[in-house]
Each structure stands twice: as structure tokens, then as C-alpha cells.
Amino acid sequence: MSLIQQINSPADLRRLRPEQLREVADEIRQYIIDVCARIGGHTGASLGAVELAVALHYAFETPKDRLVWDVGHQAYAHKILTGRRDELPTIKQYDGLSGFLKRDESEYDTFGAGHASTSLSAALGMAIARDRRGEDHHVVALIGDASLAGGMAMEAVNQAGHLKTRLIVVLNDNEMSIAPAVGALTGYLNRIREAHGYHRFKDEVGEALRSVPSVGERLHHAAKTFKDAIAAAVLPGALVNELGFKYIGYVDGHDPQSLVRALREAQQVKDSPVIVHCLTTKGKGFPAGERNYYAWHATGPFDPQTGEMVKSAKPQPPTYTAVFGKTLCELMERDERVVALTAAMPDGTGVDQALKKFPGRSFDVGIAEQHCVTFAAGMATEGLKPVCAIYSTFLQRAFDQIVHDVCLQNLDVKFCLDRGGIAGGDGPTHHGLLDIAYLRAVPNIVLMAPKDEGELRDMLATMLEHEGPAAMRYPRGNGVGADISREPRRLEIGKAEILRDAGTDVAIVAYGSMVHPSLQAAEQLSKDGVEATVVNARFAKPLDAGVLLALARTKRLVVTVEEAYLAGGFGSAVLELLEENGLQDKVRVVSMGVPDRWVTHGDAKLLLAKYGLDSDGIYTRVKEEIDVLEDRRAGARPLARS
Template sequence: MNDTPLDSIESPADLRALPADALPGVAQALRDEIVQFVSRSGGHLASSLGAVDLLVALHYVFDTPRDRLVLDVGHQAYAHKLLTGRRADFARIGKEGGPAKFLRRAESRYDDFGAGHAGTSISAALGMARGLQAAGEDAFAVAMIGDGSLTAGMALEALNHAGHLKQPNLLVVLNDNEMSIEPNVGALGAFLSRKLSAPSARRLRRLAKDVLAPLPQPLQQLARRAERSAKALLTPATLFEAFGFRYIGPVSGHDLPSLLATLKNARAMMAGGEGPVLVHAITRKGAGYAPAEANPLKYHGVTAFDAATGDMPKPAATVPSYTSVFADAAVQLARTDSRIVAITAAMAGGTGLDRFADALPQRFYDVGIAEQHAVTFAAGLATTGLKPVAAIYSTFLQRGFDQVVHDVCLQNLDVTFALDRAGLVGADGATHQGLFDLAYLRCLPNMVLMAPKDENELRHMLRTAIEHPGPAAMRYPRGNGLGVALDADIRALEIGRGELLRDGGDLAIVALGSRVAPALEAASQLAREGVGAAVFNARFVKPLDLPAIAELATRCGALVTVEEHALAGGFGSAVLEALAGQGILVPTRLLAVPDELVEHGDPAAQLARFGLDAAGIAAAGRALLAGRRRAGPAPVGGLYRAAAS
């Protein structure tokens, strides 16, 4: 784009070379470009627009990258990316080879810490502040965190630790969009923010300390109580100062002169050894773009839309998503069983449970960004005879792993986990890929673990998991289902029993979840070449349908397993372990995601690259059979080496 104030900004150093009165123009140009770029390619809009002024002010006041800037999650980071040398490539955000939607240390020296999961910024910034201090560097570490992220337990743990350390070079900027902590108090709050952080106020505070020092302890305590009471009346300082922070705020997050003055004063306070400091900024999601301001939830994560009007294209009639099928099934089952309750961790819309909340509000719980609490809360509910269904993205349940082990599985409690976004997720990239859940769940005693081949089977699996009297987890992918007909009744499946979808005598393809459909397509390709490939829908990872899989492997003499999951510890590994335990050793090819971090890109292209589409499965079958023919028949008791792709 041409003729904007951004044309001269290649780095924050260029921003700092501008006069302060040029910054509102820079902020407006950033907003314009974010709207234009996101309207074409999709992405995170409302959160990024709300954080523009804060990011301009932070990069202007602090000497980034010498001073460290850590942004929580990354939803709010688009202005940061545009100011730090990624503007020319921004149109490809979230696409393979383009910038990531979230922060990545490998992408830019200005991305001090990668983050796709909320609540990590204060811990990371505290570690940086401590490291800088230990190295004798007079630099600062800044964590910018949204108010919603403060529900993450580790954010509070980090605040507590920072206060305990009295970390002088740490600044926390609370980006409060008025949705959970404090309402905007207007000009008075901004005035108090500037005054409380100004040098004269700090001198007065030091003078007060000197005056109070000779007084008897009772009078000193009375004076301190009076100060605390005054602050509690005028600001929300009490909470954060209890953690050991110097609190400044609230200040308008869209008033650049006030922001600059407040941040400069905060920096001076830290330089004077008065840290850690917390600046509380009130912002509006979607600020500067009317449609996003009016409906920030709708414009949080968007596909392409009309930038001039904000109109989003109406989706064409299509098959329902796995998420919506899960949500409707949960409501249907809950209407007939009053014990069923639903839990989400700040992802009611993403998991589809907003539908459950509308239908059965008294039986729905959103615990905030607190996956650990969500799991143990569910465990507590289960002890009373309720049947909690915790819908949590695969990548987010990783955060509650200890609770799944200690609080659910060890006590064999009746909790159902619905793992949305299992598998490859596209533009959200490495932080959100659901590629590890089979490995971290199948090792747990008492856990039942399953994956549906389509949206109809998902409904039956949900009932199966709910009716099972112990822990059960069901994983399913992002996106639309296959368009299959939905049975009128939702029935429970027999646990540990798969289904043979196609028979054949040359090759056994044992597929899980989303890979069943391409396995069937691959078998059809092979059939045209004269190869009889059996296709088995495993359904269950734990317990495996070992009798059926063992019979197929023995009869066909060649086996391919297919899963949309990491190879290490996944479904194929479970099959090999089980067969080896029975002394059944046949030529085997494991098709799964290799041992690498998968970045953002087109999921279909990534599946093809890993050999997990129909063409790849068929090719693996051909190669396996060709290798078996070259090797000749195995001697009795002989061992064929298992090959992993």
C-alpha cells in the first residue's frame, strides 16, 4: 500500500524517530491496513484492532528489541507484526510461507516469545526480566496481557512470583477490553493514572515514607490503611498491589498522549527501582472499525469479508461441521438425561457449546481460560453423580494433563472429554495442531479413547462416552463433516469394537477417525489395479479391537495403519504394540504425521505431503506389497521389519 505513514517504518526504531504527534496517524494507518488485509485473507480482527494504540505506544516508549516485549496469545499482535518488518508479506498471513497468525521466535527477532495459548506472557516476561538483571543489562521486560487471560492460573502465579521477587524491571500492561475486570471510568481514571505515576507523585510518596518513618507503628499502620482505602475507592489498585505491583490506571488504551505519558512514567518508576509495575489500560475490541466494535465476538476470527460494509458472505448450504453436530447431539442427549452437564474453557462458540448454553443454561459452565480447573471441576461434578462433558480443543487439553491423570483417571471418575480440532488445523499453525492427544491419553489407565469416521458416528460415540462409567475421550477434526445422513436415534456403540468396511485378502488398511474415508478411496484405487485391500474402521484406540485387527493382519500378511496424529505414541504405535504382544509380526507401514512441528498451511496440502490422503495411502500399500514380494515368504517365526512413514 502507498502513501501512508507506514511507508517509512521498517522497524520500531523508525517509529521512534517520528514526533509524538505523528503517532495517531500511524495508528490509523495500521487499523486501515489490518482491516484491508484481514478482509481479504481472514484472521484475527477485533482483538488486533483494539490493541493498536497500545502497541504503537509500547514500541515508541521502549527500546525494542533490546527491551523485551511479550504479547499474550497473539490475537492482538497484528500491529506489532506490521511495525516489525513484516508488512510486505502480511497478505499471506496464516498461509504456508507467510507470517504466522501468532508470534514465533523463529519468524522475527521482535517476537521475544511464541504464544498461541493464553496466560503465558507474565511468566515469560518475568523470566526475561530476571535474566536481564542477572546479566547486568539495564533493559526492561514488558508483558501485555488481556483481561480474559488473567483467568489462566499461571498468570496469577506469575503475578505472585514477580511481587515476591520485587522484580524492578518488569512491566505488565493489562489490556482490559471492559469485558471482565473493570468498566471504563473515563477521563477521571486517565487523569489519576497520569498523576499517580508522575514524578511529583512519586516524590510525594517517598517524602511521605520519610515523614512516617519516625512515627509509632500504630500511626504508620493507620496511615497505610488510609492510603489503601483511598486507592480502593478510586482505582482497582488493591488487588494488584496485594501481589506486590505498583498499579497505574485505569488509563484509556486509545488516548495516545495519555498512554505515552503513563508508559514513560512507568519506565521511570522501574528505572528508579520501584518495579514491578502494572499499567491498566481500558480498550475496545474492534476499535476504529464500527462493525467490529459493534460485534467484537463476530469479528474475532473472520474469513474474508467486505471491508467497506463489514458484510460477511453468507455461507452456501453445506454439510454441518463436526463441532455443530457434537453440540446438537450433546443438547439432544442432555434433554433426556438430567445428569449431563457441559463445560468449556472460554471457548463456548468454538466448541459449539454456546448452543448448549442457550438450551440448558443452568447446566452449562464456562470456567474461563483455565483448562486445569475445567478438568478438576468436571471431576468434582462427577463425584456427585453428574455426567460432565468437557469440550476442550485437543491442543488446550494438553494444559490440563496432570489433572486428567491425577484427578480423573486415578480416581476412575465419569468424565467425558470432547476433543475438538484434533488433527491439522490450517492457518492457526503449530500452537494449535491437535497432533498429540492420542499419545498423551492412551497411556492412562481407565481411559477409553475413540475417534469417529464421520459426523453420524460422532453422535453415537458421544453417547458411548457419556454412558461409560469412567473416563472417556472422543477426538474429532476441525471443519465440516462428510455429509452423511444422521440417524434419528443416538445409540451407544460396543466399546472396543471396530467395523470392517471393505474386505480384501492382499492388504489390510486399519484407519482411524478422519482417515477412514481416504482409506476407502485408496482401497478403490488399489482394486482397479487388482489389489484386494481390506479397510477397517478401528473406532477405538483404547481398548483396541485386537481380535479383528490381528485376524486381518494374519490373513492379509501386510498391514497399513493411518491416523491424523503424530507418529510417536499414536494409533499405529498402539497397533504394533498389541500385535507384538500376541507374537504377530507382519510387514507394516505406519502412516502418521512425522516427528516435526507442523506450521501453518493448507491442511489438504499437508495431508498429501505426509502421505495421509487417498493417493498417499494407496502408494504406501503398493510399496509395502512390492517390498514383501522382493523379500519373499517369511520363515516360520521370522520377523518382518515394520516400516514407518
Template sequence: MSQSASLLEAINSSDDLKKLKRSELADLATEIREAIVHVVSNSGGHLASSLGAVELGIALHYVFDTPRDKIIWDVGHQAYAHKLLTGRRNQFETLRRHGGLSGFTRRSESDYDPFTTGHSSTSISVGLGIACAKRLKKDPSKVVAVIGDGSMTAGLAYEGMNQTGDTHKDKDLIVILNDNEMSISPNVGAISSLLSRTFSAAKLQMMRKEFGEFLKSLPRIGENVYQFAKRSEESFKTFVTPGMLFEAFNFEYFGPIDGHNLDHLIDILKNIKTMDEPVLLHVITKKGKGYQQAEKNPVYFHGVSSFDIDTGICRKKATNVPTYTEVFGKTMVELAKTDPRIIAVTAAMPEGTGLVPFSQAYPERFFDVGIAEQHGVTFAAGMATEGFRPVVAIYSTFLQRAYDQILHDVCIENLPVVFALDRGGIVGEDGPTHHGLFDLSFLRSIPNMVMMAPKDENELRHMLATAVAHDGPIALRYPRGRGSGVDLDDTFEMLPIGKGEVLERGEDLVMIAVGSAVNEAICAAALLKENHHIRATVVNARFVKPLDHELILSLVRSIPTVLTIEENTLAGGFGSAVLELLSDKGMAHVSVKRLGVPDCFVEHGPQDVLRRKYKVDAAAIVRAAIELKESTTTIYQNGHQEATRYATGR
């Protein structure tokens, strides 16, 4: 076994890490990278960002007294080295597997994870909250928030900085900006690194404070001289570094420095650890560092499925069936050819939402607003007031951040904004922060909103065409992954708003499904007919709001046994909408069973495993249909017997 291989095996805590010599840390970084690449090549995950933050993770745990000192990793994409260094090395092979380690930081997973992170840009606000709580408890330990340059595009990050810098006395917070995109020229970088290490030296900080007090004590002119000296120092720093913005928030800014130089990192972290005011350290890192394939293509290796280490090629079997995301992107380009009103808006996810082809074909009509979903929605509302048809393409889970803007800025004025919700339903290995299981519930509660979900990728095309033609707010949600493999129509069909379709006819029960659950219902109906002689009517609801009242009521009048199926939380979801309809229409005699996700947060794991566990797959539909039919038959028989006894006087 090589020396470097033995280093990581000896580390189960930050205390173990501190036993290493500085000269050994570079070998440790190499071994950590090898472990990350090995595991992610099998399990998939966020590779490029974590490879870029290896030295930063080592330096932080080497300098700070974790877990007493708190390190909040924004999002968690950067935290794989952190996991390996904090007692999870033996479990690392289970990363993102069902029952294994989360791909993000989780409070329930380790004492070294002070906060559960899945959505970006929360670390500064969380860190400030923890820092203020520590101050109230008279706890002198430190708080460090590590945030990426992409996450700094979100307003929440600046809201946290604004409060931190406002009357910043005793707000002891260290923010580390992990910048893996900004280009810094070598000479500026070298000067900035020197300045940062000089300005941050503990003794110099004390000298600056003492000298400042001396200047202020000078009779009559003291305060003016002090302010002039301070402005001169800050002007010099901001002239040779990009720190003017952060200094404006009353942060002491240091950097940028090389985030892969462990000696420099450790030196400056030791120095700023002694400071008792808001500090921002700007480090430059390289995405994919140490793995050539990821360095060449950091976008692809940001979030990747299993791959061959030597070539970097994905191990998934080749298929001609496109993903829903790909179909959406292709359809956007087609529709935009004939409709110049169509605008595409996304929040730092052009690749993830399939909008790269649109951005290339219509660059002037494509807007990436950064990680700023709230702004993106209100920005789209503004464009809609000028006659455009903005399509806001955002993952379902991320749209949750913009609920207020959807309600106030779009729906109150009934503006024609289209919401394309990718990753609707169970998403998979990214876990509870990424499953799109609440959109049917939170969107259908808003007046003026139309909500629909396609049964397959061809219907997605027709729904998108219908959406951009609709004069009001409208949302369509579709799942992660490949479609059903159906043929795609060359022409678009305008779907009537609020109308579903009957796919199969049967006399024993009615199954009403929405979105990706429709195909599971069709499969279940075939099994029921073949194996249990139960014939079901299968309805593709298409619309969650408005419901097809006429179709549903006409069916339940003759078949008063209903099973609803959705890949959404049951609380306030599609099944609830059906129950509300039946209640409002006085159809209390109809027996209804709802299938969907119960009132819980779904863990990470493969989509098929989670669908089976939460009973939204074909096998679960079959079992539920049999139970519903048997219970309905028993109720009918008991009622008939009671009626017979009453009629005969027995």
C-alpha cells in the same frame, strides 16, 4: 498517496517509528487498522483483538527501545500492529498463509518477538524469567508483558504475579493489562486516568521514596508512621480504582486509562519506564476498534475466515453440511433432554466448542470456567463424584495443559468424565500451537482412559451418546471443519467399547484407519482397486484404546500386510498401538507401515495442503499401499527362492 498512507510505508523498525511526531501517530493508527482489515478480510485471522491494540502497540514501540527492551504479547491475538511496526510490513499480505507470517508471535520470525505464544496466560511468567535473566547479566533494559483480561482468568498468570511480587526487589517487570471487556463508568475512568498519570510521574516516585526514607528515620515512631502513610495512599488508590488485587501482589498499580488515547499512553509509559519495581498498567480498549462490523460483533470477529469488508459477511460458499462442532453442540442438547446428569464444561470457548445452544437451553448445567483448563478438569471430576456426567469440551491443543489433572484427578479414581476434543488433527492456519496432533498419544498412555474418534459426523453423535453412558473416563476427538455430509440418525446407537468395523473387504492388504483418516482410506481403496488392481480391506478402528484385538488379529492372520493411517503424531500414536499388539501376540511376520505426522511441529497452512505435505491424504495412502504391497511381494518371492534352494540343495 495520502499522508497517512505514507507513514506506515516509511516504518521498518521501532527506530523509524520514533522519528514521527506525536501529532502523526493518530494517522498512523488509522492506516494500520486499514492494513489489518484488508489483509484479514483475505486471509482470515484474529481481527477484533488486534484492532483494539493498535494504539497500545504504537505507544509501546514509541516509548521503549525494542528489540533490546522486550515486549511479550500474550497469545499473539493482539500483535498484528506489532508485526506491521517491526519490519514485517512487506510480508503482511502472507499472514497465516503456508510459508508466510504466523498469526502469532514467533521467535524464529523476528528479533522483536522474544517468545513464541499460542496458548494464553504465559506472558507474565515469561517476562519475569527474562527480567531475572537480564538482572543476572546486569542488563538494564526493560521487559513488558502485555496480557488480555481473558488471559487473566488463568492460574498461570497469578502464579507469575505471585513470584514477581514475592520479595519483589530488583524484579523489574511491567505488566500491561489490556482490558477490552470490563465496563468502567466515565467518572471513575477519568479519576483513575488522572491518578495514574500523577502517581506514575518519575519525579513524584522519587519524592515518595525520599519522603518514605525520611519518615522511617524518625526516632521510635518512624516505621509506624511510614506504614500508616503507605497504607493511606494505597487505600485511597484502591478505593477509586480496581487495583486492590494487583496491589496485594506487590505490584504498583496504575489505571485504568483509555487505551486509545495515544498522548496519555505515551506519557504514562514514559513515566513507568523509569520505575525499577513490578508495575501493572491497566488500559481499557475496545475490541474491533475502527471497523464498525467488528465493533458490533467482536465475538464473531475474534477469529474469522475471509470476509467482505463492506458487509462483514463471510466469503465461504454456503452449504447445508454442518461442522463437527455444530453436530456436537446439537447432540449435547438432545442428550441432555433425557439425561439430567449431563453437564457441559468449557474453558472460555462456548462459541468455539459449539456449546452456546446448550448454555441457552440448560443455563444451570453449563459452566464456563474461563481460561483455566486444569481447573475445569478437576472441577468436572468433583461433579462426577456426585453422580453427574460432565462433558469437558476443549480444543485438543488446550487440553494438553490439563494432562496432570486428567491423570491424577480423573483417571486414578476412574471417574465418568467425558472429554470432547474439538480440533483434533491438523487444524490449519493457526499453526503449531493449535494443531491437535498429540492427543491420541498422550491419552492412550493413561490407565482407565477410553479413547475413540468418529469417521464422520453421524458416528460422532453415537460416540457422544456412548460416552455419557460409560462408567469411566472417556475421550472422543473430532476434526475442525465441516463433516462429510452424511445423514444424521434420529436415534442413538450405543457402540460396543473397543470394537471397530470393516467397511470394505479385500485380499491384498489391510488398511486400518482412525477418525478423519477413515474417509481418506475409503477414497484410497477405491483408487487402488480401479487403477492398480489392489483390493484392500478397510477398517474403521473407532477406538484407539482399547483396540479391537480380535478383529485386527483375525484379519492379519490371512492378510499379513497392514497399513495404519492417523492424523496424529506417529510417536506413540494409533499405529504404535497396532505394532504393540502385533508384537505382544508374536505376529512378527506381519508387514506394517504407519502413516501419520512425523516427529516434528507442523507449520501453519491450509488443512488440505498440510495433509498432502505430511502424507495423510488419499494420494499418499495410495502410494504407501503400492510400496508396501511391492515390498511385501519382493520379500515373499525372495523367501520362497531361498526355501526352494534349501530344499533342492542348490
């Protein structure tokens, strides 16, 4: 039986001899490769953190000692070691393991994660709670080099160093974010690595000088004084020490025994926080992953021998992301005031195209959504037109910057929210279901969502011609195959598009990704003899009051559909409009969207179907509501609430 088959909890791991940890790590790595080859996952990130997980659970008494993972995408080995080995093949699937960390999945997941740079703050909070209760366990945060540069992590470093709280920070430094890590901190970590090389060199050269006959000792002394002056400037961890942390490192993050030794050393530090600097390689142990670690951060299924990714058999329309990236470049070509910004997601947002084509006008700011927005606001004060391409879920971080720095000053910043809607396997931390609600309340901003990738092009052009804040949301994944070859054209702000004018009792008003399913539902309804008007709302703010009020006056049933939370969403905007105009009792309005609960992870199609947000769901709901209306007409029962 293999070693990992015998490990059902970290206690089993801790019964092994230190020399056996290498074998455990190798088995875990192979298992991760086998599973990810079949179902995909955060392959590269998890392969890079295998030995770290092994050493951490070996050196610490988890779960009594608290282990806090940042982001949690790299924690597959942690899941394997903490009783979830056999469930790993269900990861990111409906009813399966979460792709990140989840407190109700395991007592070893001490803090839920998915968004970056949270671990240090959470761990510091746990350490303070421990101290207040007079307990003695360790609190350990594991964070990547890119996440450490995130604002929140820096804020925690600032407080931890000041409080001198006993806390262990393990830095998983692979020089990578998803894309190569950016910023001055990355430069600093690089210099630590170089300084290590230098110190080793210094010792070697020093010994060589010493051995020169007769003058050796003097030469050695002179060289030492000179070199120490240089060395002080690049002393590994000098800056870390200045911030109130002890520094241990760096450590080979793929050597379990060295890691265990370093962690045991860190356990001895009682009077301050300590950082253990570990060097790792993303995709470690899988040649294709190590060669192309950028693409291997997260993967779909692949050939476990060659690493070749499994491609979809049928050619697919381009993704919204790709169309956005291409259109942005076209529009940057025409207007040199346009600037492209991404917060550590160049390929995820399509801004990689602009970074290549317009390097002086495109910026990857790192995992720094808040900074990104205010950085853009500053540019806008000077006449630039910044486009912030940020996933809907990550823009949540920058809400106050949107309010205080952009919209309050009515600055010309554009927000392009990829993954607006259900994100699929990444689950609740990554679904972009709140953006309509959190943006709609903010004065000055214009909100729009395209029905397809062709309209995305029009909307991007429209936003850039509009003066003032504007946001566009679009879903994850492939477009619907719309024409993207024609020139983008400017749309009238606040004007909806009537796609199907059936002139009967029913209207479906859909926002963004829900327009096509609504059209399909209308076709299905037509086969049953029900003709529905279908409106592409295009704008959630301002609403097309003319069209909506006319529908309210002439229809008996208006169904709004959106891929977002109902609370504060597009449908509630429509209800507010009708109420303001005294039409709330004139027409039955049904709002379709996501109810007030967290949406789990799983296949996006399946999750959309679960909430009735596909053509079948819309069709069924409209039919039900028509029945209610018919019953009501016949006086059989009172109007049902939706």
C-alpha cells in the same frame, strides 16, 4: 508516501513526532482491515491492539527492551512495525507469516506464543535473567483481561509481586475473551472502571458542594469523609497494590499519546512490578467489528465496506463442532446428570448451544483448562456426568488433572477434543496431534474417534452411557455429510467396524478422520486390481484385539492411518498389540501419521497431503508397500523399513 511505508523497523517509528502516532495507527488499522478482508485473520483482536503496538514500540527501545505478547493473535500491528509489513498478506498461509508469535520469525518476537496466559511467566524469567546479568533494559508483557485470569498468569503475578522484580505488565482490557470474559477478575476490572467513574463524579460533586454559599466548605468535608470510605473499597488498583504491583490507569488504549505517557511513567517504577491498565475495544475502528466483537475475534474474508462475511458458494455439511453441540443438547435433555463445560471456547466447541439451553448445567470457566478438568472431577464424585469440550491442543494444559484427578480415581468425566488433528492456518501451537499419545498412556481412559459426524453422535451417547473416563477426538471443519437425523446409538466399547472386507492381502486400519480417505484410497486401489480391506478402528483404547490379530494372521500388509503424531499414537498401539501376541514378524505393518517434527501452519488439506494423509497419499503408500512385498516375494530385496 504513507507513514507506514516509511517504517521498516521500530527505530523508524521512534523518529516520528508524538503527534504523528495517531496517523500511523490509522494507517495500520486500515491496512489490517484491507488484508483481513481478503484473507481473514484475527481481525477484531488485532484492531483492538493497534495503538498499543504503536505506543509500545515508540516508548520502548525494542528489541533491546523485551516485549512479550500473550497469545500473539492480536499482534498484527506489531508485525507491521517490526519489518513484516509487506508479508502481512501471507499470514497463516503455508510458507507465510505465522498468525502468532514465533522466535525464529523475528528478533522482536521474544517469546513464541499461541496458547494463552504465558507472557507473565516468560517475562518474569527474562527480567530475572536481566537482573542476574546486571543489565538495565525493560521487560514488558502485554496480556488481555481474559488471559490474565488464566491460572499460569495468576501464578506469575503471585511470584512477581513477592520478588518485587522490575517488570511492566500492560493489561489490554477489552472486557472480552473470544466470548465475553467471565469470572470474578472480570468483575473486579469492571469495578475499577466504575470506580474511575465514581472518582471523577466525586471530584465534580465535591467542587459543586464547595460552591454552596456559607455551608459549602463543611458540606464538602462531611461528604468527602463519607465518600472516601466508599472510595477506598473500590480504589482503582487497590487489589493490585496489595499483590505487590504498582498500578497505573486506567488509560485510553486507543490514544497513542496517553499510552506513551503512561508507559513512560511505568518506566520510572524501579522497585516493583507495575501494571498499566489500558481500556480498549475489540474490533476498534471497524463498525461491523465493534458491533459484533464476538464474531469478529477472528474472521474469514469479508467485505471491507459492509463487514459482511464471504460465504462459501456451495452449501456445506455441518461442522463436527455444530453436530457435537446439537447432540450434547439432545443428550442433556434426556439425562439431567449431564453437565457441559468449556474453557473460554463456547462457540469454538459448540457448547454455546448448551449454555443457551441449559444455563444452570453449563459452564464457561474461562481460560482455565486445568481448573475445568478438576472442577469436572469434583462434579463426578457427586454423581454428575461432566462433558469437558476442549480443543485437543488446549487440553495439553490439563494433563496432570486428567491423570491425577480423573483417571487415577476412575471418575466419570468425558473429554470431547475438537480440532483433533491438523488445525490449518493457526499452525503448530494449535494442531491437535498429541492427544492420542498423551491420553493412551493413562490407565482407565477409553479413547475413540468417529469416522464422520453421524458416528460422533453415536460416540457421544456411548461415552455418556459408559461409566468412567472417556475421550473422543474429532477434526476441525465440516463433516462428510453423514446422516445426523437418526437417534444416536450406543456402540460396543473396543469394537472396530469392518467397512470393506476384501479378503485379500491388504488391510487399511484407519482411526477417526482417516477412515473416509482410506475408503477412497481403497476404491482407487481397486481400479488397479488391488482389493484392500478397510477397518474403521473406532477405538484407540481399548483396541479391537480380535479384529487386529485376525488381520495380522491373515494379511500380508496392514497399514494403520491416523491424523496424529506416530510416536505413541494409534499405529504404535497396534504394533504393541501385535508384539504382545508374538505376531510382529508375521505381517508387514506400516504406520501412517505425522512424523516426529513440528507441523507448520497453512491450509489443512495441503498439510495433510504433505504427510500423505489423504486418499492419494494412502493409495500411493499402499501401492509402494505392495511393490516392496512383491519384490520380497521374488527375493529381489529385503523388507524395507517404513
